[in-house]
Amino acid sequence: MAPAISSTTAQSTHSLDIVNFVVNQGNGVKGLSDMGLETLPEQYIQPPTERTTSYSVVPEESIPVIDMSNLGDPKVADSICDAAEKWGFFQVINHGVPIEALENVKDAAHGFFSLPPEDKKKYSKEHSPTTNMRFGTSFSPRAEKSLEWKDYLSLFYVSDDEANAYWPSVCKNQALEYMRASEVLIKRLLKALTRRLNVENIDEDKELLFMGSKRINLNYYPICPNPELTVGVGRHSDVSTLTILLQDDIGGLYVRKLDDDSWVHVPPISGSLVINVGDALQIMSNGRYKSIEHRVVANGSKNRISVPIFVNPRPGDIIGPLPELLRNGEKPIYKQVLYSDYVRHFFKKAHDGKLTVDFAKI
Template sequence: MSAAASVEAIDLIDYVINQGNGVKGLSKLGLKTIPHQYIQPPEERLDQNQIVDEESIPIIDVSNWDDPEVVSSICEAAAKWGFFQIVNHGIPLEVLENVMEAGHKFFELPSEEKRKYLKENSPTPTVQLKTSFSLAEKVLEWKDFLMHWYFPDDESVNLWPAVSKDQVLEYVNWAKPVIRKLLEVLLKGLNVKEFNESKESQLMGALIVDLMHYPLCPNPELAAGVGRHADISSITILLQDEVGGLYVQGTRADQWIHVTPVKGALVINIGDILQIVSNDRYKSIEHRVIVNKSRNRVSVPIFLNPKDDAVVGPFPELLESGEKPIYKNVVFSDYFNFFFSKGPEGKKTLEFAKV
């Protein structure tokens, strides 16, 4: 049976999900065309004419976090672009390369090995193998990912996959002080003086690390690694490899800017939660990932979310002067569940929290 015929003959969902083959398994079948379930409608494909080459998101050297120029560059980038890259953040290159390599190694494991981490098989709820975005969407995404919920001093990390566990944990330990610094700077830009316990539970109550894998795709122009969406996190810290493929919406809705990989840099983006608490001063921005015909792409995002039961709304400090709130107070778990109840839809989730 030819590869093209075999994909018609298999139950796609069973093959990709239940059997743990993932999109990686489809990619290895040597298909000439992708299954119709992965073909994006024309209006959701990236139009090459919309890519703006002369613009790029800011790259900020953070070797001195206390430098007023660094502070203003970060806050300005968060307000104008919603995205920026940071360099000289202090995380050794080796740590970054190791976690990226761990991403490749996990997805090279045999299917029966990976299948152990599917939700219903996983030895702990804190690690789960997933594919696509959610199965609620109309078109599937060309990606697989291993999701880790990180809690300090949680013994369940010992049950994470041996091939990647140590690298993920080492990366998180190095990233945590950088994340805290970033949030302190962003709060400073809002004239919020105190990073107290309530702010901490609103901004960094939960930390999720994904090993994302975008396998080779025979028709990258028809597929999406990730469709247009904005993150619901407070901030996302993304480590991307040299393959590239991340596009960010420009200052106009019909413009897309490629986030060129910079060795050793971290891509930072503002999520919906920071847009809500800042009462629209900082912006979460739509972005998408395009897949590649000749190279597998790996990236490692860290999503910083509020605690599930945290109530999120504009910071009181911003409303003291009589400024009108744009958002109401929402329980984060309600916001999270609403986002995942449908496919990615740009920034529509924010409507859920509007006054």
């Protein structure tokens, strides 16, 4: 049960140690939201430059939507590659992942975040039975000057045996089902994308380089007082090869356009999945495919769920521009880096847009 706070629980957090309540006691921002706060705690107030009111949004534009029902058509593969080059983001429909698997994992995410704080706390960094699983809040609370209005459960997949032994029973089977069901889609996307990079066949070694590890997150964005003063997730690009994102029907994901400083909303489309290029693929494509800044706004009226699968190199892999690109004299713009070093650099700081990729630049 959440601890008793004070007689002003529903109105104020002045008497509450926010970090202890949210982070250490496992209540998360859901615990704050459930208190019925009328004002945002100051720890979550973002600098004016990071608030939604500081961004120029283009309402009539959005990322490409690609129908994958006829992937044998070269035009479909071209549209995937073009979107990865020009936007770094696209949505796919008729992708082959069963709608039931998508609905099940969304329901399971709601189920996990509905658990009492003491049950969720069992999966926090300090209490989790494995380092591959973590319940947390914000992004990096100890590095951030302003916290983000989000809770999450992060599950790094090692094996079915470990998942069955340690992942929460309320969401374990559904998360595994979603990951397995997405496997064919991921391979099809990589096949299309790598052909434009002069990689004609993805052998076992290449497949492991592109998708040798996976992480699935269950993200929860509870109703927020003063959503205009904070963010659900701050500006960043992913460190993955590809990210496969399942949205619910509420929306709130925004993507930065490559050609200017404006942003576009990624509208929820029933049954669709959002695909985005991560830093690892930007580096391996020598900058041809772009990992793009994106962010999530907070919502003042509804609770939002999203479920991304991060498809990554293995921690011990060395990533750099693919040799197939450099054989014809193309100059590398990124060095060879140990993937685990790159990821460690990303997680030791607050979200800062695209600055992480500078770690790999020559």
